[in-house]
Amino acid sequence: MTTKAKYSDIYQSIKQRILSGQYSTTQKLPGGSELAEEFGCSELTIKKALDILVTEGLVVRKRGSGSFVKRPLGNASYAHLHGTKANVLANGQSVATKVLEFQVVPANEHVAKRLNCDVEDMLYNTTRLRIIDGIASSLEETYMPISIILGLKREHAEDSIYSFITNKLGLKIHSSTMEITVVKASQFYAKEFGISEGEPLVNVEQVVYLDDGEIFEYSNVKHRWESYKFATNFFKV
Known part of the structure; x- marks a missing residue:
């Protein structure tokens, strides 16, 4: 990632981590500041990337706790x-x-x-x-x-x-x-x-x-x- 990483690229990277199991349903996602530092961007850019994942149903936000991978309804997901x-x-x-x-x-x-x-x-x-x-x-x-x-x-x-x-x-x-x-x-x-x-x-x-x-x-x-x-x-x- 470059320091100019777009939210769409970050969204794809985090999504791949979820689909590959790197981020599991038992694990809290890294915080916005941590991800912003990793991807070399602002926390607003991270928020935009996570917003897409929330809309797609892959991530759920818990007020006061952070963001988590959403537990799927079944064992297999259809992308x-x-x-x-x-x-x-x-x-x-x-x-x-x-x-x-x-x-x-x-x-x-x-x-x-x-x-x-x-x-x-x-x-x-x-x-x-x-x-x-x-x-x-x-x-x-x-x-x-x-x-x-x-x-x-x-x-x-x-x-x-x-x-x-x-x-x-x-x-x-x-x-x-x-x-x-x-x-x-x-x-x-x-x-x-x-x-x-x-x-x-x-x-x-x-x-x-x-x-x-x-x-x-x-x-x-x-x-x-x-x-x-x-x-x-x-x-x-």
């Missing part, structure tokens, strides 16, 4: 914005990806509104079937502006688009908004999932942001209901 492949592998499962569609298309009115772009702006449109432990588990339809996600290729869609974005493009995925509903499987989805038409699927519609506030993804993902799990944190303000 949603790390991407499907990274999460599945971290859970000890196998994953295969079948790319059904990879093309560049102009934004229609609906997608343009979600991505905050102009109608007819060119977008990558990817449709992928995710096969987890041999079972067709989710089908993703994704749109990304070619002006932001430069050089995306089919080979990246066959592997991990999020890995390409973070490791190759050097962009930082920050946050998302999502809406979760239950829908009936159409003939197309029933065929791809190997289920009966009309069976329930969990539909996740999502808009994803980079750390500069830019929207880089709009997606609709259908999940088999029996394998879908989602956890979040709520705060009273």
